[in-house]
Amino acid sequence: MRQLSWLAGLLALAACSESQHKPTETAIAPAQKPPTAGFETSQVRALTVAQLPKGVVLPKGKFVEAKEWPDANGTNLLVITRTDEQDDPPTPDQTEGSSHRELYARQYVRRNGKYELLWKLQDNVTDCPFDLSLGILPGSTAITDLDGDQHTETMLIYALGCRGDVSPLELKLILHEDAAKYALRGNNVVQYDSVPVSQRMPTDICCLDTVDEKRVEATGNFTAYDGRYQNEKDFRGAPPAFLRFARQEWRRWAVQPGPE
Numbered sequence: 001m002r003q004l005s006w007l008a009g010l011l012a013l014a015a016c017s018e019s020q021h022k023p024t025e026t027a028i029a030p031a032q033k034p035p036t037a038g039f040e041t042s043q044v045r046a047l048t049v050a051q052l053p054k055g056v057v058l059p060k061g062k063f064v065e066a067k068e069w070p071d072a073n074g075t076n077l078l079v080i081t082r083t084d085e086q087d088d089p090p091t092p093d094q095t096e097g098s099s100h101r102e103l104y105a106r107q108y109v110r111r112n113g114k115y116e117l118l119w120k121l122q123d124n125v126t127d128c129p130f131d132l133s134l135g136i137l138p139g140s141t142a143i144t145d146l147d148g149d150q151h152t153e154t155m156l157i158y159a160l161g162c163r164g165d166v167s168p169l170e171l172k173l174i175l176h177e178d179a180a181k182y183a184l185r186g187n188n189v190v191q192y193d194s195v196p197v198s199q200r201m202p203t204d205i206c207c208l209d210t211v212d213e214k215r216v217e218a219t220g221n222f223t224a225y226d227g228r229y230q231n232e233k234d235f236r237g238a239p240p241a242f243l244r245f246a247r248q249e250w251r252r253w254a255v256q257p258g259p260e
Helices: 002-021 213-219 240-253
Strands: 045-047 062-071 074-082 099-111 114-128 131-136 142-144 153-163 170-177 180-187
Touching (some): 062 131, 074 131, 099 153, 114 131, 114 153, 180 240
Antiparallel strands (some): 062 074, 099 114, 142 153, 153 170, 170 180
């Protein structure tokens, strides 16, 4: 009988010990809707130049791409053009010729039967005596609703520069919600030896403003500039989802080849 009492006490102690160490089960919160829940990318329609609505005047240059989609503002239209590379008139102090090129983007919204300009972008490379690059990275243009407010965001990423070597190009990520503009500006990553370009992408992509330029000059480690952007000041006051998305897309597209 004493043995049975001892055994019962041992089993009770083991059960108590197990209950103390067994992890407490917690209810799993339901999955939150993604930030683009109010907007489906299938609503974005790519247009050819022949499909552009009447009354919309193309910016200067040749047609690059156009997209149309709906949101709380109405029907939106994004149009991007780029001029051909053109030679500059020679100047008395020039020993070599130079060239220039221009990039344009416009977003319109259709209200009361008319397309009104929501924002515009214009950039260029001028006085370039070497290899000129300027253009949208193919496939990088994105339409989102990251904060789910039914006002979509438009993101463009383009590279530009004038190079006579394999140095990085300048990279710009421009995000608009309505007329508000947010941007990351820095450099892409280039391939110039056997190390794959993806392995050159730095872990710390921000911020070039904090790079010690004197140290870079002294050591000759100019890769400190590759793949990074200047700062995140433009995103102060923006919904947090905007900067998260911009960081993600910068890391993705900074390793892509530059445009012609």
